Amino acid sequence: MKRFLLWGLAVLFLSGCGYREEQKNEKPPIVRAETLDTGTVLITVGFIQTGKESDWRDANTNDFLQTFTREKGYNLIYIDGNSDPERQVKAAYDLIAQNVDYIIIDPIVEDGWEDVFMEAKEKGIPVIVSDRQVNVNASHYACWVGSDFYKEGQNAAKWLEDYLEEKGREKEEIKIVLLEGTDGATATRGRTEGLYSVIDRHPNWKVVAKEFGNFTQGEGAQVMEGILNQKIAFDVVIAENDNMMFGAMNAMDQQGIVYGNGTDIITISFDALHEALAKVIKGELMVTVECNPLIAGLSEKAILDLEKGRRIEKVHFVQETVFTQENTVLHLMERKY
Ligand code: AHR
Numbered sequence: 001m002k003r004f005l006l007w008g009l010a011v012l013f014l015s016g017c018g019y020r021e022e023q024k025n026e027k028p029p030i031v032r033a034e035t036l037d038t039g040t041v042l043i044t045v046g047f048i049q050t051g052k053e054s055d056w057r058d059a060n061t062n063d064f065l066q067t068f069t070r071e072k073g074y075n076l077i078y079i080d081g082n083s084d085p086e087r088q089v090k091a092a093y094d095l096i097a098q099n100v101d102y103i104i105i106d107p108i109v110e111d112g113w114e115d116v117f118m119e120a121k122e123k124g125i126p127v128i129v130s131d132r133q134v135n136v137n138a139s140h141y142a143c144w145v146g147s148d149f150y151k152e153g154q155n156a157a158k159w160l161e162d163y164l165e166e167k168g169r170e171k172e173e174i175k176i177v178l179l180e181g182t183d184g185a186t187a188t189r190g191r192t193e194g195l196y197s198v199i200d201r202h203p204n205w206k207v208v209a210k211e212f213g214n215f216t217q218g219e220g221a222q223v224m225e226g227i228l229n230q231k232i233a234f235d236v237v238i239a240e241n242d243n244m245m246f247g248a249m250n251a252m253d254q255q256g257i258v259y260g261n262g263t264d265i266i267t268i269s270f271d272a273l274h275e276a277l278a279k280v281i282k283g284e285l286m287v288t289v290e291c292n293p294l295i296a297g298l299s300e301k302a303i304l305d306l307e308k309g310r311r312i313e314k315v316h317f318v319q320e321t322v323f324t325q326e327n328t329v330l331h332l333m334e335r336k337y
Contacts, residue, residue, distance in 0.1 A: 034075055042075040043303065046095035047104045050131075051083035053182075053215045054243040056271045059337030060106065060131065060293035067296035083214075085109050085184075092116045096123055102306075104128045104299050109184035110135040117141055126306055128299045132186035138314055142306065145298035145316040149187050152289045153194020155322050156238065156268050159287045161198060163266070171204065177232070178210040179223055179239040179248060187291070188212070191240050191270060208232050213244040220247025228255050236266040242276040242288060245269035249284065260284040261325070272323050274335040280328045290320040293337065 034042045045068050049061055061078075068074040077100065081088040085108045095103050096119055103125055107113065110133055117140040120127050126142040133144055164170050178195070181188035199205050209227045213219040220239055227234075228251060237252075237259065239245035245267065252259055259265035261283035269276060272290035279285035298316045305312045323331065 036070070036073070040073050042070065042073055043102065043307070044075040044077065044098075044100045045102045045104060045303065046077045046079065046091075046098070046100040048079045048081055048088050048091045048095070048106065050081050050088070050106050050108045052080065053083055054217075054241055054271070055273050055275070055337060056241060056243075056291060056293050057215075059273075060295070062337075063294045063296040064104070064299075067300050081106075081108060083108060085112055089113065089116050092120070092127075096120050096125055099123070100125060102126050102128065102303055104130050105134075106131040107134050107186075108132070108182065110186055110189070111184060114140070126303075128302055130295055130299055131293075143302050143312050143314050143316060145295050145302070146318065147187075147291050147320060148317050149190025149291075150194040150197075152270055152291060152320065153191035154197055155194070156191070156270065156287065156289045157195045157198030159289075159322060159324070160236065160266065160268065161202070163286070174202070174205045174236060175208045175232075175234045176205060176236045176238060177224075177227055177234045178207055179213045179220055179237070179244045180210060181212065181215045181240040181244075183212050185215075187215075188240060195238065208234055213239070213247070215241045215244060217243040217247040217250075220244030221251045222247070224248035224251035225254070228252070228257070235264065236268065239269040241291075242269045242271040242273045242285075245285060245288075246275070249279075260286060272321070272331075272335075274332065274337060277323055277328050277332045277335055280323055280325060281332065283325065287322060287324045289322050292318040292320050294318075 047064050050057060068076040079091045088108060089112055092103060092105065093116055103120060105127060113134040113136045117127055117136045121140050128142050129144040131146045180192055209232050211223045213223045220243060237248055239248055259267050267285050268287050269285060270289045270291050272288045276285055276288040280288055295318055302312050
């Protein structure tokens with residue numbers, strides 16, 4: 001779109017080494033369009049990631065690095081948000097100052113984006129929001145691509161509903177421990193709301209503990225350890241991602257608590273990582289609701305359409321599955337993350 005046709009100027013490439021701290025206060029250089037030997041002008045895409053909080057996130061980052069390659073005509077500027085929302089916003093301003101062609105953002109939280117999105121719009125830089133959403137007027141960005149987090153939460157709770165009915169436990173009091181993701185993140189809000197849309201239909205289901213674990217394994221373990229130390233009785237652990245569930249499992253292992261199929265503790269999580277599918281097959285994890293990290297292709301499609309001057313849809317959902325012992329074996333081999 002706004003590529004400058006100048007040769008030979010160095011381009012700031014932050015890939016791999018992340019967004020270097022010492023550059024935070026420096027004026028970012030203007031990105032000049034680069035061309036391949038074939039004469040193709042590269043499209044410069046700034047990609048601001050949340051950080052490295054989970055294995056899902058690594059898979060999502062790799063998907064972007066493998067999709068937006070030089071061979072395919074892209075100059076990708078990868079920025080690691082380091083789990084810091086302010087750093088992400090600052091990175092967006094820097095990309096605007098560099099006059100990149102497109103900005104893709106995986107936002108940590110929904111709030112705090114309005115001003116920088118307006119600035120990008122004023123400068124004519126299309127912004128694609130990926131994975132989580134933003135609390136910004138939709139006319140200020142090109143489109144959003146990602147998961148239906150509400151549906152994921154609902155699917156998890158519906159699985160629990162069916163399971164309890166199958167076991168003849170639908171009238172029993174069911175005590176639930178809920179490990180939420182990051183406060184203010186769409187993945188947390190959507191999953192929690194989706195879960196409660198079913199939980200609220202069952203007066204005999206009680207959420208006995210609910211804490212944020214920031215989608216990390218370490219915090220999942222820490223939070224679960226705290227709950228166990230308080231001697232809170234529970235029947236179900238729901239973790240809003242697999243890594244927090246792995247942490248919670250470690251905490252339960254430490255205290256000799258058995259969980260999963262054939263035990264008193266029902267285990268439910270989200271993402272469907274390879275390791276989680278393996279645990280589903282073993283019966284340690286009873287269900288993992290897929291959150292598909294391979295969404296860079298949808299962003300690329302949006303960019304290619306915009307390059308051709310086409311109108312694009314505002315919202316693009318990815319396909320997702322619910323994995324239980326019944327349907328997981330076939331997927332384990334092909335799961336790359
Ligand atoms: O926004 C998607 C969520 O973020 C994934 O469930 C989680 O693993 C990641 O860190």
